[in-house]
Amino acid sequence: xxxxxxxxxxxxxxxxxxxxxxxxxxxxxxxxxxxxxxxxxxxxxxxxxxxxxxxxxxxxxxxxxxxxxxxxxxx
Amino acid sequence: xxxxxxxxxxxxxxxxxxxxxxxxxxxxxxxxxxxxxxxxxxxxxxxxxxxxxxxxxxxxxxxxxxxxxxxxxxxxxxxxxxxxxxxxxxxxxxxxxxxxxxxxxxxxxxxxxxxxxxxxxxxxxxxxxxxxxxxxxxxxxxxxxxxxxxxxxxxxxxxxxxxxxxxxxxxxxxxxxxxxxxxxxxxxxxxxxxxxxxxxxxxxxxxxxxxxxxxxxxxxxxxxxxxxxxxxxxxxxxxxxxxxxxxxxxxxxxxxxxxxxxxxxxxxxxxxxxxxxxxxxxxxxxxxxxxxxxxxxxxxxxxxxxxxxxxxxxxxxxxxxxxxxxxxxxxxxxxxxxxxxxxxxxxxxxxxxxxxxxxxxxxxxxxxxxxxxxxxxxxxxxxxxxxxxxxxxxxxxxxxxxxxxxxxxxxxxxxxxxxxxxxxxxxxxxxx
Numbered sequence: 304x305x306x307x308x309x310x311x312x313x314x315x316x317x318x319x320x321x322x323x324x325x326x327x328x329x330x331x332x333x334x335x336x337x338x339x340x341x342x343x344x345x346x347x348x349x350x351x352x353x354x355x356x357x358x359x360x361x362x363x364x365x366x367x368x369x370x371x372x373x374x375x376x377x378x
Numbered sequence: 379x380x381x382x383x384x385x386x387x388x389x390x391x392x393x394x395x396x397x398x399x400x401x402x403x404x405x406x407x408x409x410x411x412x413x414x415x416x417x418x419x420x421x422x423x424x425x426x427x428x429x430x431x432x433x434x435x436x437x438x439x440x441x442x443x444x445x446x447x448x449x450x451x452x453x454x455x456x457x458x459x460x461x462x463x464x465x466x467x468x469x470x471x472x473x474x475x476x477x478x479x480x481x482x483x484x485x486x487x488x489x490x491x492x493x494x495x496x497x498x499x500x501x502x503x504x505x506x507x508x509x510x511x512x513x514x515x516x517x518x519x520x521x522x523x524x525x526x527x528x529x530x531x532x533x534x535x536x537x538x539x540x541x542x543x544x545x546x547x548x549x550x551x552x553x554x555x556x557x558x559x560x561x562x563x564x565x566x567x568x569x570x571x572x573x574x575x576x577x578x579x580x581x582x583x584x585x586x587x588x589x590x591x592x593x594x595x596x597x598x599x600x601x602x603x604x605x606x607x608x609x610x611x612x613x614x615x616x617x618x619x620x621x622x623x624x625x626x627x628x629x630x631x632x633x634x635x636x637x638x639x640x641x642x643x644x645x646x647x648x649x650x651x652x653x654x655x656x657x658x659x660x661x662x663x664x665x666x667x668x669x670x671x672x673x674x675x676x677x678x679x680x681x682x683x684x685x686x687x688x689x690x691x692x693x694x695x696x697x698x699x700x701x702x703x704x705x706x707x708x709x710x711x712x713x714x715x716x717x718x719x720x721x722x723x724x725x726x727x728x729x730x731x732x733x734x735x736x737x738x739x740x741x742x743x744x745x746x747x748x749x750x751x752x753x754x755x756x757x758x759x760x761x762x763x764x765x766x767x768x769x770x771x772x773x774x775x776x777x778x779x780x781x782x783x784x785x786x787x788x789x790x791x792x793x794x795x796x797x798x799x800x801x802x803x804x805x806x807x808x809x810x
Contacts, residue, residue, distance in 0.1 A: 317590050317651045320718070345586035345593030347522045349457035350388075364521065370586075370593025372522070 308375055311340040316371065324351055331360070331376065339377040345370055389450055389463035391723045391796070396471050397446020398712055398789055404438025404478060405705065406782035409756070411486070412775025417767035423692040430485040435700055436568065437500065438478035443708050444576060445470060445507060447715065448528075455583050456525050458514040466510055473503025481546070490550035497546040504539045508532055523599035527579025530603035534571025537610060541567055559617050559625070570632050571610040573704060575603045578639055580711070588714045589659055591646040598642070605635055626680045633677040640670045657746035661710030664754060668702020694764040701778070702757050709753065709785060716789055717741040720796040727803050735799055741792045749788055752781040 315323030
């Protein structure tokens with residue numbers, strides 16, 4: 304999936320927990336320095352936010368009209 | 379990265395579990411009350427027995443589960459932890475349980491002292507919870523409709539409990555207050571301003587997450603909590619001004635707003651991507667059908683008030699909303715939350731690379747589906763009993779007690795299997 308914000312996208316909108324968390328962690332492992340990834344969800348993943356902060360990641364969240372939360376993550 | 383899977387600081391399982399295991403015992407007690415009290419209990423919405431049974435369900439069952447679940451879910455949906463959740467859970471659970479029993483006892487036996495004690499116990503317990511959760515949420519920006527909904531719902535809870543305490547004291551001490559108007563307002567704040575907004579705030583997260591539906595559109599989700607609490611405030615003003623016409627218009631608007639949310643949820647459910655209809659999905663279908671019908675009845679009665687005076691009308695609508703709507707939504711969520719929490723806590727105990735036991739082993743779907751059929755049968759009997767109490771009040775009470783006992787049995791079974799797996803892991807660790 305290609306997205307204007309980045310080409311590294313996990314569309315977890317129709318996945319059951321803990322799959323969104325697992326797939327995000329796996330994609331973060333594959334990112335090269337300077338690259339960003341985008342997670343799409345129908346909710347704000349607060350437990351993930353916490354793990355991201357603890358591991359030195361930054362994130363930015365935008366709520367779209369259809370209820371999708373776009374979470375852009377980078378280090 | 380595997381190590382990052384551990385969700386640190388998740389409240390211990392014991393914190394919410396005590397609420398979930400006690401709640402069915404209160405709805406069981408409501409069933410037994412109807413079994414013992416028989417048809418007289420359903421004669422009007424004001425009989426002492428029906429007031430007792432109603433509060434066993436609303437305070438003993440609903441409020442119990444809702445506050446217990448909040449302790450667990452605040453870190454997940456709002457990113458905040460209550461300081462020392464296990465301690466909060468202990469006093470909150472004790473206060474709610476004692477308060478619900480005192481309240482039901484006070485109504486049933488027409489005991490002013492018990493009613494006053496219930497008002498004091500529930501008033502203090504819930505005020506303390508509002509302080510603790512309010513402090514935790516105060517510094518959190520409302521970045522999602524769910525967080526805003528939670529904050530507004532807590533305001534609704536404060537209003538509902540404030541009115542409840544005032545009403546209980548008024549009845550206990552014979553104060554001259556407009557009882558019917560204030561009772562309707564209390565019901566509005568409790569079911570609309572608190573339970574309704576909380577349900578919506580949770581649904582925004584759990585419906586897409588557990589039932590794999592599209593998300594709730596952002597704009598109406600932002601507005602729903604504010605509109606609902608706004609209507610509650612105007613309703614209170616209309617009661618203060620003693621304007622019957624204004625009260626009717628506001629009640630109609632509340633019913634319409636509720637119906638809009640429920641229909642939106644129904645539409646999302648129809649677009650779900652999970653092929654299998656599990657117990658949670660079916661419970662939510664039942665809940666949506668029950669709540670929509672109940673609110674249509676409320677709406678109709680605001681347009682043509684004599685309807686509400688028909689024998690059985692109010693108990694029928696009330697049963698439909700509480701047992702058909704809210705109880706169904708809550709049990710449906712419990713059937714997801716309890717196995718998921720058991721799995722999560724076990725997952726945090728197992729060694730890396732070794733999976734925790736499957737969720738369906740902790741709570742088999744077949745057991746949940748069977749219990750759900752018992753709940754649906756109890757609902758049908760209760761509704762029939764509202765129309766034909768002579769014959770059906772006692773069987774309906776027995777059916778509610780049975781369905782609630784079965785729910786307790788299912789939840790207790792999951793808790794036991796959880797502890798069994800935990801002990802097994804403990805043994806494995808010691809052997810290794």
